[in-house]
Amino acid sequence: MRTTKSLMRKSHFLGTKIRNLRKRNHLTMEDLSARCVRVDPETAPSVSYLSMIERGKRVPSAGMLAVIAAVFQKEVDWFLDDVPEEQAIMPDKGRRGGINGMALEPSFLFSKDILQIAIPEMLSQTGITGRQFAHLLIRAHQEHHQNHFPDLERAAEEIGLKRLPLALEDIMDIAKGMGLKIKWIDRAPKDVIDEMGATSTQLVTSFFEPPSTIYINKHLKSNPTRLKYDLAVHIGHCVLHNKDGLKSVLTTGKSQVSTEMDNGTPQSSTVNAQDILHAWRDFESSFFAGALLCPKVPFRQMLDRHGYEINVHEKVGVSASVAMRRMTVVSPYPHWHYFDAYAPGKLKAVYRGNGIPLPWGNMRLVQDPCQHWAVFRKINEDSSGSSAQLSILDVDNEPRIYSCESIRVKDMAGNNHVLCAGIDLNPAIQAQGGDASGIAAELKQACVKHGGEAEIPKAIKKDLTSVAKILNINWVERGIETQARLICARGAVCPRQPTCYEAGKPQCE
Structure with a gap:
């Protein structure tokens, strides 16, 4: 058994290694301390003691070092080998977002x-x-910006005081304290034709009328989760924009925006200042609402305690959609995506902080979407509960491994849709010194060999399981236990053999 004296003799690079591991995994000292507490609360380091360890001011006990090693899925000897790392891998502080741009030449155009x-x-x-x-x-x-909007976060925290959860009565009190009045209206769901020409059901849930009245559909009385969200959105608009009237009607349904525009005029194919301002304020108010209902630090701590399970939304009293969108914001791991998908191929909400290509368009129908994306399969399944999937997708001619969790829900207008949150695992593999490209290529080859789906080889499963435990995302581990699937951005570039598309028609639905 190691003693403190023996650790001291071999601790020359221990603090540096712990600090590098923590930072490459995007964890704060508070995050690491909390993770250690869940492994062993008796020997876990406090934040202040962890700081001293990293600065070389203290040497952890053998038990404490074992706890830290367990969090990072490392052998204790790795910290004590008296060999500095070849490279102090730090988070990439270059391009923040996941979507690559392109050089536009000649630039004067x-x-x-x-x-x-x-x-x-x-x-x-x-x-x-x-x-x-x-x-x-x-x-x-x-x-x-990878969902990083600190001004909106602070504005919500000043109003909600970082309380979690916020009850409906709390939201009502906030609205009342701001001088807002609530009036109830009775609107029934109605059929509308969306921007893609498809018919769906839409329900107007609420709207704001200056100077201080929020009109709310009576249907929301039976849905306190949605009622809290609508109130939070309108509170956000009033906080951010001084209670002016430039705010869209809130609806639920497939369409991104209400067909009942504030000024009564139909949407046009020209850009005007009102379009841009309306859309930006919609985004700001919606982001504010999520930050108010799920404040960053408390919600991050709750997700960490529950392994990022989607059902944590029930404990917070918000919808699965709000909770999953906030995951992409509050997680220390930045490489996330989120889809809100309606059949047959409509993406109502999209976020791609990890650079994943779109499986289909949200402005126009795509004729050859890949049917193996989790959102497609879930839309067409008549099942409840969530499901995990591990996928391999070529991005910029390089295979990448994605893991996601999807859940099929019903909106207040009665439409089925699928929510999907996922991450790019390649950066997490690289952060642990693994060969992400090599692992992804090997996994892709196994899938191609078996017609597009394959059991994950034992050695790769071990590596991915270690990464999943460090990320502390339970559904990544569940996805590893299923068969890996090849997916593609468009059926025309299907990597499967034989391909899913022949003569322009899908063969694998």
């Missing part, structure tokens, strides 16, 4: 003046509405 002339014409010719284009711009901004 992409000047502000030229784009202001060309974009409205492009939208007119493609049939994309100004509001849709505004949402695309905002999504690109959101992904570029």
